[in-house]
Amino acid sequence: MRSSLRDAGHLIRPAVLLVVGLAVFLVIRAAVVPKSFGTYGHYRAAFLDTARAKPIHYAGQDVCVSCHDAEATMRAAGKHAKVACEACHGPQAQHADDPSALKPKLPDVATLCARCHEKDPAKPKTFPQVVTAEHSGGMACNDCHKPHNPHL
């Protein structure tokens, strides 16, 4: 036995070095690579929870109509039935959580209506469009059209 190992020093030394190196690599790897890395693929699975935890700013129209009955009924009867409340009134999740925390501002009618209804050949032909400069003679849109149900 001893005789066969006598000249094996040059094999044992690199072998020990290799094992030590491997151990060091494994220790560093365990310390550096995040725990959830590789659960689903080559990424940190814990980030999915981070992404999910972001705050919501738009409450959604189902939440709005659960309180604002009058506006909801009016909107449902007209052409704006499928236009979400927050598309005009802006993000209101904070208002939905606590109505006193954020009071929604009334939108500026002149810019708001024109964004959708200003005439543009790129818009679908069936979509109601007007040249605002010629249409109302300077009157505000909501002098004639009620925004929740714009039919005259």
Added chain:
Amino acid sequence: MEMTRRDLFRIGGKLLVLASAGATLEQITGAEPAPEAYRMADHWWGMIIDIDKCIGCGSCVRACSNENQVPTGYFRTWVERYEVPEGYGNPIVTSPDGAINGFPLPKPTNLKAFFVPKLCNHCADSPCTQVCPVGATFVSPDGVVLVDKEYCLGCRYCVQACPYGCRYLHPETETVDKCTLCYHRITKGLTTACCENCPTQARQLVDFKNPKDPVHEFLRNNKVSVLKPQMATEAKVYYKDLDGAVR
């Protein structure tokens, strides 16, 4: 003791039984995540966009910007206005400020014109995730391409790899940012901010794994296309009646 091949198999078999019993025990008693209402394996998200319904109002762009605190001058979704001369000339494409305030009064022309809303296509085989050197960007098990901000180096490989120009370097964090398909909303049963606020339902969030989702009817009954199909990215944003001039 002399070990025969038979002994070896016997011992190996016992070890295997023990190991599998141990594994099963770990599965039963182990720290399994609490049952959640949202299961990633049950969803495969995408979007359908009807070009013929888009009016270029920019509601989607504003909604996205508010919902995700997108820095000014950067866009996760935007709307392009195309004007196409006859006979496949170069189209004239405009998108002032990503159409966040809609489009100004157009100059009257006789050209064919239409709007094209754009966003991350959440490709199933996305070039952007393939080039990331650190595994910061990835396709989630429910089919959404996300960027892990804490892992991103800001090397911009993915910004260059995306054929649709959907990624940008966030000016403050200096990490890559992009559309998350409102991952914080869709995993809670809401639709994305852009789809919620589209006044004409030109864009709709869809779940390909839901057999009752209108997407199946939509894909069967319409002529649909994806952007740059030649890139073979398996994009999951389907456009109805997309003109060949759109790039």
